[in-house]
Each structure stands twice: as structure tokens, then as C-alpha cells.
Amino acid sequence: MASTAALVSLRLMSHPAPLDPAVPARWTADRYLRLVDEGVLGPEDGVELLEGVIVAKAPQNEPHAAGVRRVGQALFRAVGDRAVVQVQLALISGQHSVPEPDAAVLPGTVADYDRAHPRTALLVVEVADTSLKQDHLTKRAIYVAAGVPEYWIVNLRDDCVEIRRRPEPEARRYASTAIARRGERIELTAIPGVTVAVDDLMPSPAT
Numbered sequence: 001m002a003s004t005a006a007l008v009s010l011r012l013m014s015h016p017a018p019l020d021p022a023v024p025a026r027w028t029a030d031r032y033l034r035l036v037d038e039g040v041l042g043p044e045d046g047v048e049l050l051e052g053v054i055v056a057k058a059p060q061n062e063p064h065a066a067g068v069r070r071v072g073q074a075l076f077r078a079v080g081d082r083a084v085v086q087v088q089l090a091l092i093s094g095q096h097s098v099p100e101p102d103a104a105v106l107p108g109t110v111a112d113y114d115r116a117h118p119r120t121a122l123l124v125v126e127v128a129d130t131s132l133k134q135d136h137l138t139k140r141a142i143y144v145a146a147g148v149p150e151y152w153i154v155n156l157r158d159d160c161v162e163i164r165r166r167p168e169p170e171a172r173r174y175a176s177t178a179i180a181r182r183g184e185r186i187e188l189t190a191i192p193g194v195t196v197a198v199d200d201l202m203p204s205p206a207t
Helices: 004-011 029-037 062-079 132-145
Strands: 047-050 053-056 084-086 103-106 123-128 150-155 160-168 173-180 185-187 195-197
Touching: 047 132, 062 084, 062 103, 062 123, 062 195, 123 132, 132 150, 132 160, 132 173
Parallel strands: 123 150
Antiparallel strands: 047 053, 084 103, 103 123, 150 160, 160 173, 185 195
């Protein structure tokens, strides 16, 4: 098993170039999760696995934290017991990615995830400010490849919600893209009748 020092070094790099031969050039989801189970990685490390690379998550500024709180509350309220809502928890998304999206709506019941991380989602939501480029490129490609049917980006920079639907995994893109703005509502396509107001997802506008 790789040393903690080697893992820390790997985490801080922008691309995988490990010096320790015990550290793989590309981590699998299973091997990454074993590091968590063995205590090598913990919540305080603030990392996630993206495309085989252990990546440090950016610290949250106040607008991002406000957006995460609002998204979680809005989804919990809208979905009720028709699905499971999780906030900033692991979602196994293929062989080489374990992102921790800001929110995800999962099929089934809470008990379905008592012994395992979810491997699919009905909806994934990322709140984007400083992370906008990563959410547009890396995260989008990961969720498409995993077949997530709907992906929302709460875009704090442009004060809107970007809605992506109809994943095309081979093309690594969503076929449908739309923009929702304040005053509008978004329907979660996987759960008919469930809608969320854009205003409930966004922090209050500056006055």
C-alpha cells in the first residue's frame, strides 16, 4: 500500500506522475475506497477521485456554501420519500471516479445504501463558482459516462441553473442543454410531478 506521504504528494499534483511505484498512475474506484476503509484517507483530507486521479476539493466560499445548503433543502422538500437525497457524499461513477457531488437524488430508499455507496443517480447537482470549469468539463464527462440522466449546474457566476439531460456516453456529452433563471421552475424528469424553483436553489441576490 502506498505511504501517506506519497498519497499527499499525488493529491497536490495537477496530473498523475507518482514517484512511488506502489502508487498507481490511475486509481480505480475500488482501490480508492479501500484507502478510505483502511483510514489512509478521511473526511478531513477533502479529496475525491476524478478520472483515476485523487483531486483536492477547493475550499468553499460563502456563496458556494449557501448554494449547497439551499440545494439540499430544496431537494429534500421537493422529493420527500419518493427518492433519496444525499449532500456531498460519494457516488461511484464508473471504474475510475468517485466524485462527491454537492447533491444527488438516488433511486430507492435510504436502507438501500446502508452497506454500499450508490452507483447511480436520478439527478446530480453541482454548485459552481470557482469550480465552474471543472463542473463543465471533468464532472460533466464523468456523469455522462456513468449514465446519470440529468445534471444541473447551479451557476453562481451567471445567476442561473444549467440543465443537461439525455446522456450520450459514447459521445461523452448530454444531448439536451437548457438554462433556467429566477422565477422559473425545473421538473426532475425521473420523478414526474416533482419541481423545484430556481430561486430556492440560488443564494439571495446581492442588494
